[in-house]
Amino acid sequence: MANVIVIGAQWGDEGKGKITDLLSRSADVVVRYQGGVNAGHTIVVQDQTFKLHLIPSGILYPDTECIIGCGTVIDPQVLIKELDQLEALNISTRNLLISETAHVTMPYHRLIDQAAEERRGTHKIGTTGRGIGPTYADKSERTGIRILDLMDAKELREQLQWTINYKNVILEKLYNLSPLDPEAVIEQYLEYADRLRPHVVDTSLKINDAIQQRRNILFEGAQGTLLDLDHGTYPYVTSSNPVAGGACVGTGVGPTMIDRVIGVAKAYTTRVGEGPFPTELNGKIGELLCDRGAEFGTTTGRQRRCGWFDAVIGRYAVRINGMDCLAITKLDVLDELEEIKVCVAYEIDGQRSKDFPSNARHFARCRPIYKTLPGWQQSTAQCRSLDDLPRQALDYLKFLAELIEVPIAIVSLGASRDQTIIVEDPIHGPKRALLHTNGMPTSVLSAEA
Numbered sequence: 001m002a003n004v005i006v007i008g009a010q011w012g013d014e015g016k017g018k019i020t021d022l023l024s025r026s027a028d029v030v031v032r033y034q035g036g037v038n039a040g041h042t043i044v045v046q047d048q049t050f051k052l053h054l055i056p057s058g059i060l061y062p063d064t065e066c067i068i069g070c071g072t073v074i075d076p077q078v079l080i081k082e083l084d085q086l087e088a089l090n091i092s093t094r095n096l097l098i099s100e101t102a103h104v105t106m107p108y109h110r111l112i113d114q115a116a117e118e119r120r121g122t123h124k125i126g127t128t129g130r131g132i133g134p135t136y137a138d139k140s141e142r143t144g145i146r147i148l149d150l151m152d153a154k155e156l157r158e159q160l161q162w163t164i165n166y167k168n169v170i171l172e173k174l175y176n177l178s179p180l181d182p183e184a185v186i187e188q189y190l191e192y193a194d195r196l197r198p199h200v201v202d203t204s205l206k207i208n209d210a211i212q213q214r215r216n217i218l219f220e221g222a223q224g225t226l227l228d229l230d231h232g233t234y235p236y237v238t239s240s241n242p243v244a245g246g247a248c249v250g251t252g253v254g255p256t257m258i259d260r261v262i263g264v265a266k267a268y269t270t271r272v273g274e275g276p277f278p279t280e281l282n283g284k285i286g287e288l289l290c291d292r293g294a295e296f297g298t299t300t301g302r303q304r305r306c307g308w309f310d311a312v313i314g315r316y317a318v319r320i321n322g323m324d325c326l327a328i329t330k331l332d333v334l335d336e337l338e339e340i341k342v343c344v345a346y347e348i349d350g351q352r353s354k355d356f357p358s359n360a361r362h363f364a365r366c367r368p369i370y371k372t373l374p375g376w377q378q379s380t381a382q383c384r385s386l387d388d389l390p391r392q393a394l395d396y397l398k399f400l401a402e403l404i405e406v407p408i409a410i411v412s413l414g415a416s417r418d419q420t421i422i423v424e425d426p427i428h429g430p431k432r433a434l435l436h437t438n439g440m441p442t443s444v445l446s447a448e449a
């Protein structure tokens with residue numbers, strides 16, 4: 001039995017969908033714990049591509065229970081569309097459970113998110129425009145609508161009449177937008193409620209029962225460490241806690257129940273939206289990474305900014321998440337490059353630092369210090385073991401593992417399930433967090449003990 005958290009170690013889009021899909025094979029329950037329809041997971045199974053925003057990727061396995069936890073924010077319109085799409089492909093959704101205390105994204109959240117972004121002008125965050133920030137803001141302000149409110153027609157009507165009148169003042173007076181018709185919104189959301197009702201339960205109880213029954217739970221993070229509201233590059237972050245700690249709060253499971261934390265990072269770095277990005281590449285190499293990596297957002301279609309692997313961020317993600325091992329994705333994207341750079345430290349105001357600065361204004365002034373490694377200039381897409389990899393590719397991976405001080409357990413070389421090298425068992429391998437007094441665990445892809 002193992003309860004495992006999978007998190008993004010960069011700015012999201014690390015390929016967590018593929019890794020959680022792989023790990024879902026040995027999971028009985030897969031749980032989303034934060035975020036909303038800002039997330040997008042692309043999963044390729046044989047010749048079918050699935051794009052999921054809210055439903056955990058475990059839904060593709062017929063016996064796996066999938067849970068959307070209380071720390072998420074749910075846009076019912078998008079969730080119902082996903083349910084319809086899966087059912088049209090004959091994929092059963094009866095195993096999907098939705099937390100009754102998750103918050104609901106309403107039409108005014110989406111409108112306010114988009115209008116606020118426009119108002120911010122040069123200070124814009126580059127949000128996905130899906131209403132995520134305003135939904136979490138209402139949650140903190142204690143004016144949010146929860147799934148359990150949606151399930152109670154009288155309660156919903158009362159709450160929404162007041163809330164929509166209040167939000168209409170903001171829409172009209174602050175943003176010069178047309179007001180919403182409370183009755184139309186109420187009717188629409190009551191329809192959504194009927195569709196979602198069979199899935200709604202106390203998910204904390206379900207997850208803790210599953211833990212008692214010694215079933216394997218996979219907690220699936222959305223976005224990434226650097227987008228975390230508390231630990232990311234604030235204010236250029238999302239409004240939830242994608243870090244491993246968020247999994248406990250966002251599901252109602254105690255920290256003592258967690259066995260492992262697996263990080264996912266690309267072999268390079270990408271970022272969508274605004275905010276500093278020290279290793280960003282604006283020239284031809286950036287374009288090549290974008291083309292070969294198909295770096296366009298699953299949710300918004302926006303082009304992602306691309307750059308070299310940043311080991312300062314990597315080390316930070318290992319620390320903040322208590323990461324046990326790492327999955328490196330999209331190594332094949334680097335195949336054509338003659339040489340590859342890795343950011344080993346930052347220079348800030350003339351000082352060299354290996355630590356990520358918690359002050360975002362300092363982060364904006366960090367300049368990367370690079371180490372250059374030779375490329376391998378041959379295809380790795382067909383490699384299925386470390387022995388198949390060109391020597392330079394293996395050296396590159398070893399260098400990353402040593403720098404960020406965590407063993408690499410999985411290497412991914414393409415979108416499909418079989419384009420994967422399992423270096424060591426990501427779930428049952430040694431726990432890094434317990435080993436640092438004795439040095440790092442010895443592994444082919446970690447620092448020597």
Ligand code: IMP
Nearest residue numbers: 012038039126127128132237238272273
């Ligand atoms: P929001 O989550 O829509 O409020 O957007 C806040 C920031 O997080 C923006 O920079 C978005 O581009 C970024 N973001 C949100 N979700 C994702 C994701 O799933 N992948 C990558 N970036 C994301």
